[in-house]
Amino acid sequence: MTTPFKDGFAPVSEEITAFDLDVTGRIPAELNGRYLRNGPNPLSLDDPSAGHLFFGEGMVHGVRLRDGRAEWYRNRWVRSARVAERLGEEARPGPVHAGLDFSANTHVIGLGGRTFATVEAGALPYELGYELDTIGACDFDGGLPGGFAAHTHLDPVTGELHALAYFFGWDHHQHLVLDPKGVVQRVTDIPVADKPMVHDFALTERFVVIYDLPVTFSMAHAERGDRLPYAWNDDHPARIGLMSRESGDLRWVDAPPCWVFHTLNAYDDGGEVVVDVVSYPRGFVDARLDRGGRPTLDRWRIDLATGRVGQTRLDDRPQEFPRIDERRTGRPHRYGYTAATRELVDVVGGELEDLPDDAFDNTLIKHDLRRGTQESRRLGRGAYAGEPVFVAAGEAEDDGYVLSFVNDPSRGAADLVILSAQDFTGEPVATVHLPARVPLGFHGSWIAD
Ligand SMILES: [Fe+2]
Numbered sequence: 001m002t003t004p005f006k007d008g009f010a011p012v013s014e015e016i017t018a019f020d021l022d023v024t025g026r027i028p029a030e031l032n033g034r035y036l037r038n039g040p041n042p043l044s045l046d047d048p049s050a051g052h053l054f055f056g057e058g059m060v061h062g063v064r065l066r067d068g069r070a071e072w073y074r075n076r077w078v079r080s081a082r083v084a085e086r087l088g089e090e091a092r093p094g095p096v097h098a099g100l101d102f103s104a105n106t107h108v109i110g111l112g113g114r115t116f117a118t119v120e121a122g123a124l125p126y127e128l129g130y131e132l133d134t135i136g137a138c139d140f141d142g143g144l145p146g147g148f149a150a151h152t153h154l155d156p157v158t159g160e161l162h163a164l165a166y167f168f169g170w171d172h173h174q175h176l177v178l179d180p181k182g183v184v185q186r187v188t189d190i191p192v193a194d195k196p197m198v199h200d201f202a203l204t205e206r207f208v209v210i211y212d213l214p215v216t217f218s219m220a221h222a223e224r225g226d227r228l229p230y231a232w233n234d235d236h237p238a239r240i241g242l243m244s245r246e247s248g249d250l251r252w253v254d255a256p257p258c259w260v261f262h263t264l265n266a267y268d269d270g271g272e273v274v275v276d277v278v279s280y281p282r283g284f285v286d287a288r289l290d291r292g293g294r295p296t297l298d299r300w301r302i303d304l305a306t307g308r309v310g311q312t313r314l315d316d317r318p319q320e321f322p323r324i325d326e327r328r329t330g331r332p333h334r335y336g337y338t339a340a341t342r343e344l345v346d347v348v349g350g351e352l353e354d355l356p357d358d359a360f361d362n363t364l365i366k367h368d369l370r371r372g373t374q375e376s377r378r379l380g381r382g383a384y385a386g387e388p389v390f391v392a393a394g395e396a397e398d399d400g401y402v403l404s405f406v407n408d409p410s411r412g413a414a415d416l417v418i419l420s421a422q423d424f425t426g427e428p429v430a431t432v433h434l435p436a437r438v439p440l441g442f443h444g445s446w447i448a449d
Pocket residue numbers: 106150151199261262442443
C-alpha cells in the first residue's frame with residue numbers, strides 16, 4: 001500500500017510525557033497556557049487508515065508554558081472506540097452520530113474552559129482533558145443534531161463560536177452557533193445540491209460566508225470503496241453564500257470555480273465583502289485530495305450591489321494554513337501568517353516539481369496586506385514547518401508571538417519555535433526543545449489558562 005505518511009508526515013509510535021523542557025532564549029512570562037496541535041498519526045502503517053492523509057488516527061501534541069518555563073510536552077492519540085481497543089483500553093462513553101466514531105484528527109480548540117479535538121463530515125468532536133487524555137465524544141449536551149466541523153470561527157466581540165457542518169447523508173449544510181460556554185444556541189439548515197464538501201467558511205460582522213464549490217460527494221467513488229468519496233464535479237456551479245447573521249437571509253453569488261480549504265479572514269467593507277482565502281485552481285481528481293494545482297493566497301471582493309466577485313492574487317507562492325490575529329476575525333486585518341512547506345503543499349497541490357526548492361523550503365510567511373509585502377522565514381530542509389499560530393500580547397495587530405512546531409533534523413526531534421511577530425525574521429524569542437519528532441499535521445490553537 002502506498003501511504004502519504006512518510007517524510008514529514010511519518011507517524012510516531014509512542015506517547016511521551018516529558019517535563020521541564022530545555023529552552024533556548026526566554027519564554028515570555030505572559031504565555032501561560034497550552035499550545036496544542038492535532039494531526040493524523042496512524043496507529044500502524046499497515047492499517048487502512050494509513051492509506052489517506054485524512055484518515056490517520058488523530059494525535060494531539062501539546063506543550064504547556066507557565067511562568068517562563070516549558071512545563072511539559074505530551075502527545076496523545078484521540079481515543080475513538082477503535083483506538084481505545086487497539087491500545088488495550090476501555091472505550092470512552094459518549095454519543096456517536098450516524099455510526100461515525102472517528103478519532104478526530106483535524107483541529108484542536110478551547111471553548112468554555114474545555115478542550116476539543118475536531119473533525120468534519122459527520123463525526124463528533126472528542127473532548128480532551130487538560131493533559132490531553134480523552135474524555136469522550138461530545139455533542140454539546142445533545143445540542144448538535146448531527147456532526148460538527150473541523151474549522152470554527154469565534155467572533156471576538158460577541159463571543160459566539162460559529163461552525164458549518166456537512167455530511168454526505170444530508171441535503172443541506174448546517175450552520176451552528178455556540179455560546180462561550182459551549183451551549184448550542186442556534187441551528188440553521190442551509191439547502192445545497194449534490195452534497196458538497198466544505199472544509200472552512202468565513203465570518204464577517206454581518207455575514208456567514210459559505211463556499212459552495214464543485215467538490216461533491218461521488219457515489220461512484222463510494223461504491224468503488226474510496227475512503228474519501230468526493231470528486232470535482234463540473235456540473236456543480238461554484239457559488240458563495242452570504243447569510244445575514246441578523247436575519248438569517250441567504251443570498252448566493254456566482255464564484256470563480258476553484259477549491260478552498262482555508263480562510264485567512266473576511267470582513268465587511270462598505271458595499272463589499274472582502275474574503276481572503278488560499279485557493280486551488282481546481283479540486284480533487286479521481287477522489288484524491290491531491291492535484292488541485294498550486295494554492296495561492298487570493299482576495300475575493302464581493303460587490304453586494306451587483307453580486308460580482310472580483311479576484312486578486314495576494315501572493316502566488318504555494319502556501320497553506322493561513323492564520324491571523326484572531327482579535328480581528330470578521331474585521332479588517334492587515335497581517336496574515338502562512339506556511340510554505342513542500343511536503344504539506346505537495347500532498348494537496350501536486351505538480352510542484354518545476355518549482356525551485358527555495359520557492360518554499362519550509363518557510364513561514366508574514367504577510368502585510370496593506371503594503372502588499374511579505375517577510376519570509378526560511379527554516380531549511382527537513383524542518384517540516386507547521387501552521388503558524390498567532391498569540392496576541394499587546395494592542396497592535398501584530399504585537400504578539402507566532403508559534404509553530406519545527407523539526408530539527410540534527411536532533412531528530414521537534415522544537416516549539418516562538419517568534420516575535422514584529423521581528424519575524426529575527427532570532428526566535430524562545431525555542432523549546434521537545435524530546436521527539438512532531439510529524440507534520442493539521443491545525444492547532446494556543447489555549448491560554
Ligand atoms: Fe483545515
